[in-house]
Amino acid sequence: MLTFIVRRLGFVVLMVLLSSILIFWATQVLPGDIATMMLGRFASEEARQNLREELGLNKPVVTQYVTWLGDFVQGDWGYSISTRSEIRPLVMERLRNSAMLAGVAFAIFVPVGILLGLLAALRRNSWVDQTISVGSLAFIGLPEFVSGVVLISIFSIKLGWLPSQSAIEPSSGFVKAFPYLILPAITVALTTLAYVVRMTRSSTVDVLQTDYVRTANLKGLPPRRVLFTHVLRNSLLPTITVIAISVGWLIGGLIVTESVFSYPGLGRLVLFGVQRRDIPLIQATVLLIVVIYGIANLLADILYAVLNPRIRYT
């Protein structure tokens, strides 16, 4: 088990390192003269020189990379070009907000997804199953900005129940922010929900067809007991992994959703950096997201191995 964890950890670290090279290459080497790109064509040569100096662009590329990565690891993420402020506190605040949003989304899609998936599997091939299956397929592909604006149009504009914009004070607490979190959280949850439904359904259908479930049924155990002690313990395994991995999909969804609702989260900060071509900000946020994503995947792997002792990865 320990070897497995160490190997997976090594793999994730390698992936993050390679990703950091890609990020660095794509943002700092690929654009050619980065100073011209950021300041525009009409900037004076002196301004460009200053910026190059500031970003350390006149050093060799490898030195630049090593310095950048070293600083990032040590917590020095540099200064944002567009806000002229330190990046780390800004990113941390946004990360906290995104985590709140993702947390509410998790609280929605995990229970609802598992319930719907179970329902579809237990009523397999009935109209309930058909509705859930086709519905989840539809929601898997529905872009967040479409579901988001439809939710706003129903719950904010028609019914007036919830705020249509979630531009909360960046540092407001969870309780104060909660009403503003509901609609965006539902929006983010919808696509992932569909995924959890499909996974739960297919694995439950599998387990229901196994010999041990048939035996349990035939020896007269009450259906409830079969479901809880025999079916669920096995069929929820893959779902748990899916949920752990979904942290990665949430990030893509967050970028769009936060922009629909003007929510001050990490996704919107990335977009802000992209729109302003704020290279240090892009580098820091994207690398942070890749690290988070890597950790989530690692946890998913470990969780799966712990929960499923039949499978040993070496």
Place this chain on the structure above:
Amino acid sequence: MTRGGLRGGGHVPDLGRPIYYADGPDDRLLTTSGGDVSGSIQDGGVPEEQKPDADETPARRPGNRALYWRRLKRRPAAMFGTVIFLFFLFLAIFGPLIAPYDFDAQSAALRLKPPAIEHPFGTDQFGRDILSRIMVGARGIFLLGGIGTLLAVLIGTPIGLASGYAGGLLDEVIMRLLDVLLSFPSLLLALVLLAVVGPSNANLVLVVTLLYTPMIARVVRSMVLDLKTKEFVEAARVRGERRSYILFREVLPNSLPPLLVETSMRFSYSIFLVASLGFLGLGVQPPSPDWGLQINEARNFFALAPWTLLFPAGTIALLVIATSLMSDGLRQVMLPGVARK
């Protein structure tokens, strides 16, 4: 020469790990590649067809098309998806010709007019006909997503073939490099690349290609690993056939069904991606109208003129749902017994 169809299904062997990266990250439309989690049959109906070992014609017999068609007809959701998809394809080709108005014609007098006979979907804040903008916009989204996906297939297929067939160190290196691309949520990678190279239609195509090449290569590679050990490939090798013959005449044709299914899923996801990028202001470039951007701009007028938002949103939803129903149907029809994860 024997062609041993897809017996045992197009099951894609896993790489000895859990679902980690088995599908692309951020991959809402899932591929056929399997994790260790054993698959199940997704669809409801016709159990005898779901056993991959039932009396099935091997791949690439002419009879297959009729078989696929027969199965497709039994799935109303997939049929519905296909019909809607074809309708949008028609729009993408002929939209600009049959659109009732010039999509860019502005008129101060016609600003934000509700739907009526002359303007069935109403007009937007510049007095432009929304129906015409939607009809013309279909082309951009199809072209960008379609060309990008196609290029990804053209580049990813040889990579997957070579990597899977060669095995060893080369395979390992190629796969790790592709893993790097897959370790970014795809929308994030697209944003970063577009920030650097600047949003243009050509760059958008390249970004779609770059994002999907690793996923296509992965599916092809898995098929190669599976087929490489089959008797008919062995036989060809013993006969002394050249490597290119084995790859392109034996392995590739038998990899087509999963490849086709993967391609259709990628295409359906590319619509999602291009529309999302459009919403964020990095999509199809003006003057051609972009559905996502249309929705973004319409948000400001929603309370006043809900039609400016609801018609484009409904259109995107319809197309995305239709393509995902279609590609799921395609998977069920061509690869019965392989679970959608």
